[in-house]
């Protein structure tokens with residue numbers, strides 16, 4: 001395979017057993033796939049730590065009857081329109097809504113937006129899922 005380097009490394013036996021367990025649990029085809037993924041995870045974490053351009057999703061669960069909340073969430077997203085790529089609203093039941101906001105921008109801008117959405121009174125749960133533009137991961 002072009003561009004592929006084979007390497008060997010030393011590892012203590014208990015740690016090796018844990019590696020094998022992680023490979024099995026993750027349903028990876030082999031150790032190489034697991035290690036490639038681990039490296040990419042570390043690279044993405046570094047992109048976030050170093051405030052690089054990243055991609056993520058913010059998921060919010062809230063009750064739309066909470067006074068003024070829907071307007072506040074929309075207002076906040078408009079304020080950060082340069083970071084918000086798209087948002088999807090799902091009516092979970094008579095009262096509850098989920099909103100998934102897809103974001104791309106500097107890590108600190110995304111974290112600021114996620115924080116502003118999360119702190120709104122009436123938001124029941126909010127998560128920020130961190131990913132990458134994919135650059136420098138191949």
Ligand code: NI
Nearest residue numbers: 064090091097
């Ligand atoms: Ni709704």
